[in-house]
Amino acid sequence: xxxxxxxxxxxxxxxxxxxxxxxxxxxxxxxxxxxxxxxxxxxxxxxxxxxxxxxxxxxxxxxxxxxxxxxxxxxxxxxxxxxxxxxxxxxxxxxxxxxxxxxxxxxxxxxxxxxxxxxxxxxxxxxxxxxxxxxxxxxxxxxxxxxxxxxxxxxxxxxxxxxxxxxxxxxxxxxxxxxxxxxxxxxxxxxxxxxxxxxxxxxxxxxxxxxxxxxxxxxxxxxxxxxxxxxxxxxxxxxxxxxxxxxxxxxxxxxxxxxxxxxxxxxxxxxxxxxxxxxxxxxxxxxxxxxxxxxxxxxxxxxxxxxxxxxxxxxxxxxxxxxxxxxxxxxxxxxxxxxxxxxxxxxxxxxxxxxxxxxxxxxxxxxxxxxxxxxxxxxxxxxxxxxxxxxxxxxxxxxxxxxxxxxxxxxxxxxxxxxxxxxxxxxxxxxxxxxxxxxxxxxxxxxxxxxxxxxxxxxxx
Ligand SMILES: Cc1ncc(COP(=O)(O)O)c(C=O)c1O
Numbered sequence: 292x293x294x295x296x297x298x299x300x301x302x303x304x305x306x307x308x309x310x311x312x313x314x315x316x317x318x319x320x321x322x323x324x325x326x327x328x329x330x331x332x333x334x335x336x337x338x339x340x341x342x343x344x345x346x347x348x349x350x351x352x353x354x355x356x357x358x359x360x361x362x363x364x365x366x367x368x369x370x371x372x373x374x375x376x377x378x379x380x381x382x383x384x385x386x387x388x389x390x391x392x393x394x395x396x397x398x399x400x401x402x403x404x405x406x407x408x409x410x411x412x413x414x415x416x417x418x419x420x421x422x423x424x425x426x427x428x429x430x431x432x433x434x435x436x437x438x439x440x441x442x443x444x445x446x447x448x449x450x451x452x453x454x455x456x457x458x459x460x461x462x463x464x465x466x467x468x469x470x471x472x473x474x475x476x477x478x479x480x481x482x483x484x485x486x487x488x489x490x491x492x493x494x495x496x497x498x499x500x501x502x503x504x505x506x507x508x509x510x511x512x513x514x515x516x517x518x519x520x521x522x523x524x525x526x527x528x529x530x531x532x533x534x535x536x537x538x539x540x541x542x543x544x545x546x547x548x549x550x551x552x553x554x555x556x557x558x559x560x561x562x563x564x565x566x567x568x569x570x571x572x573x574x575x576x577x578x579x580x581x582x583x584x585x586x587x588x589x590x591x592x593x594x595x596x597x598x599x600x601x602x603x604x605x606x607x608x609x610x611x612x613x614x615x616x617x618x619x620x621x622x623x624x625x626x627x628x629x630x631x632x633x634x635x636x637x638x639x640x641x642x643x644x645x646x647x648x649x650x651x652x653x654x655x656x657x658x659x660x661x662x663x664x665x666x667x668x669x670x671x672x673x674x675x676x677x678x679x680x681x682x683x684x685x686x687x688x689x690x691x692x693x694x695x696x697x698x699x700x701x702x703x704x705x706x707x708x709x710x711x712x713x714x715x716x717x718x719x720x721x722x723x724x725x726x727x728x729x730x731x732x733x734x735x736x737x738x739x740x741x742x743x744x745x746x747x748x749x750x751x752x
Contacts, residue, residue, distance in 0.1 A: 293332070301340060319334055322337075347390070349629045375693070379694065445589045469497065474702060519564075526664060537574060544573075555639075572598075575594065577591065648722060651726075683698045
């Protein structure tokens with residue numbers, strides 16, 4: 292039997308109600324026996340149904356029929372994402388790979404599970420059962436922490452905002468951030484009362500001697516770093532650099548906010564977060580669910596040292612009492628069922644492949660004089676344009692050629708500002724469009740350089 296026939300058969304059973312949402316499908320071995328085909332054929336059929344979000348896999352358990360009450364959801368989201376331009380600007384997660392159906396199932400389950408709790412306010416720290424699941428999940432990222440130290444926040448931006456506003460146990464005032472840094476952090480720091488120092492994040496890392504000098508001489512409260520798949524460069528620190536930074540933090544009594552917003556996408560278990568090197572409680576680990584799941588969830592977490600817990604809890608209560616119960620509950624179900632782990636496995640593969648294709652396309656199509664950053668996964672990289680091109684003019688020109696990119700000048704503190712850098716996110720771009728997109732960017736840059744150098748084109752005819 293062909294795999295398409297099995298797909299058809301199972302879809303018919305779902306349509307007729309023989310198979311209900313939540314029902315477990317036959318194991319691969321049983322199905323191969325029943326359909327009289329090889330196990331590989333069943334695996335292919337189940338894979339296809341999973342891709343269409345009609346079933347979902349739970350590791351070590353099996354395959355289940357997904358809920359499908361609102362057939363419009365998938366259609367409208369994908370339709371609205373339909374691209375007539377190649378969009379390297381939009382930095383939300385890959386729409387086509389998002390587990391709407393599975394998550395819908397989790398939301399339904401959460402409404403049932405927390406029906407009574409919805410009538411009252413709940414813990415500002417976050418649901419204890421969710422924190423238990425988060426603590427288990429964090430172990431996979433080499434972050435070993437009890438649930439008591441985990442604080443659920445309304446997006447990791449909230450953790451950054453609350454921490455920036457809090458007095459720290461070291462009694463210091465100033466902040467050090469990598470340059471460039473994501474727009475949310477730039478905006479947050481604009482009104483900061485202390486001084487903000489930047490440190491350049493280059494290929495191969497950062498100048499650790501300068502970092503040490505800042506820590507030693509500048510009354511630094513915390514150093515904010517995105518340890519993997521940095522936004523916008525895509526760079527990740529090496530284990531050696533992470534260790535050294537943690538050691539400097541201990542030596543000079545500085546806290547580190549380690550923003551591991553895309554840590555889930557790192558498939559290499561040898562890459563440790565800074566948190567894993569921190570015996571002194573100076574690393575605050577922050578994580579987002581916006582890049583690997585859905586930004587609309589507005590969920591993130593912070594793992595806090597003792598000296599900050601009370602102040603943070605108070606600030607969180609003032610900000611929004613607690614993060615929404617329903618999405619917390621749904622994330623709990625998603626983690627507990629193993630769906631999150633399966634989803635992460637798929638995401639890792641998608642972004643790893645895209646990173647390889649992107650780097651190949653950069654090498655092939657960008658003109659000399661153009662530099663680009665590299666990453667082995669994640670969403671972001673940057674292109675440094677040849678002088679005298681400016682990012683905004685290039686972005687406008689490329690839009691006319693059907694490609695959207697993000698001018699990156701606002702991702703720098705004023706004294707680090709560069710006018711010739713664009714950021715690319717691969718999250719919305721299908722694999723097959725990566726190379727044509729980069730080719731169009733390369734051609735667009737060449738075209739602008741020719742125009743700039745005054746070469747005149749004469750129209751024939
Ligand atoms: C590096 C980094 N950290 C944190 C955030 C904030 O994410 P959220 O508040 O959606 O969790 C962003 C948003 O893009 C980001 O790029």
